[in-house]
Amino acid sequence: MKKSKIIIPHEHGGWAMISVPFVFGMVAGETRWMHALLFLAWLFIYLSSYPLLQSMKKHADRSRLYRWGVGYGSFALACLAAPVIDTPSLIYFSAPLLLLLVVNIWHAKHRSERAIINDMCAIVTFSLGAAAAYRLGGGGWDWLMAELVLFNFLYFMGSVFFVKSVFRERTNKRWIAYARIYHTAAPFIPIVVGFPYVAAAFLFSSVRTFMFAGKQMRPMKVGIIEIVGSVLFAILSVITIQMYV
Template sequence: MRLVVQLKAANKGIVIPHEHGGWAMVSAPFLFGMMAGTAKWDHILLFIAWLFLYLASYPTLQALKRRKQRDHLLKWSAIYGAIALAALVYPLFQTPALFYFGIPFVLLLIVNIWHVKQRAERALVNDLCAILIFSIGGAAAYLYGDGDWDLTMLFVVLFNFLYFMGTAFFVKTIFRERGNKRWEAAARIYHILLLFIPWACGYPWMTLPFIIPLIRTLLFAGKQVKPMRAGIIEIIGSVQFIVISWIVF
């Protein structure tokens, strides 16, 4: 999902991604993972590190294709990256195993970089890799909260990935692929199948947070939806996903 940035034209101001999808994906999986484990005060530091890694990624990727703004973008990438590393020192000291999450993070980011260079950011594979990155953030929050490399961590990643892939399908049907009947059918089938996966995983109550996304898709897929309205729908969807998951997971 392509993030959007506003730069002050006159003085090239601060670079901040403000698309709702990005903010939801950086926070919802992390909260899911934190609640699946044991929430601790120093999760705040880990989240700050995770948030600023997210902030650093946008100008880094944009610098690959915006040559005139490259120096400005890389400056903000360095600023955000430095804050992220500073916030990460204590969590890494407490849980050195967090370092291992850097391996899939870098590998998936390389795929994102390739898509940016090919100007194919809207490709489904690019969305898939970005969503996996955010979902792995949930696994890191779970491990830091006295979790382990176990099935619970796997399901933290899986349920977050499934939810936000559904969002990717839905958003494509109302914007980029609106009018494409195959995409609309794929989105509806995907959301129907989502209801069965939690049962197969042994978490039948996790079906509940996928019901509203299914209703949303059945009602609005393929229709013209204003960006503001789409944003509100997705924010509501993300909030209910976290609240219900917190209760039933």
């Protein structure tokens, strides 16, 4: 019998988006061992969503995609049980996550995953990981929770603008202008909402966009830049957010 090849997401940016917001939210509250279980649940929800969304547009091999999706999802639920028992209000995140998933499913069925609305919904989903980690760590339903989601959304939407500006939209002058305007405005938003030091976490992404938007780049180079940017954002965010908590 032929062994089933493992199914994992191919988008490298997804690994940063699943982990950076979670760490951000975890350090904003009280770090607990229970966060390890919640992170595993969050990771396997992400892994589960990939084959299930792929099955929406692929007629062949659907049963294999379903098996992997259900397997990942079952493990996610097993890991989620203890955090939800410990902090029942985590269940409230299921409603927005399901609504956002519906949008992703619609775009998958229509083969329009690269639409900006689909990107925005996916990034909001990832950013909610910060809110869940913060809540598990004793955080309240407060402005800090909202701002954790906002800062992660701002950063990773910037990645969408940047990546499109060096690949699919490299020759689109209007898109390049949008990317540069976005990265000019993004560092000021933390200042406006009362977290001026967090603005430092956005500087690398702004500089990278002004340097490379519209230029032809190899995927590996873009990937390295994105990894460096995500690590810097995570480190600077963790350091600066500690000034406010």
